[in-house]
Amino acid sequence: MSQILTLEIxxxxxxxxxxxxxxxxxxxxxxAALLIEQQFTPISELPADEANRETARTRFERHFGTLNLGNTTSSDNExxxxxLAKEYANTDEDE
Structure with a gap:
């Protein structure tokens, strides 16, 4: 059974x-309905249906983003x- 709830946000x-x-x-x-239901439904009572998987996926994807590690591990091609050019030009045979 479901109920209709009107909200002002x-x-x-x-x-x-x-x-x-x-x-x-x-x-x-x-x-919005899924998020509210999730807030007030214990995890043990959640059915494993597509709606809940979608909510979990949405929650997981909030963690996606970018990471800037600075120049130390830069992916700047130049x-x-x-x-690489410096290493190839290095003719030292110390290694």
Missing amino acids: SEQVFAAIQKQAAKAGVAPEHL SIDAD
């Missing part, structure tokens, strides 16, 4: 829900090429 919260829903390929209202 800020534009900022709605934009965040809309963005996450678009990434997950679901409607914003569907994602820097890598310069390092």
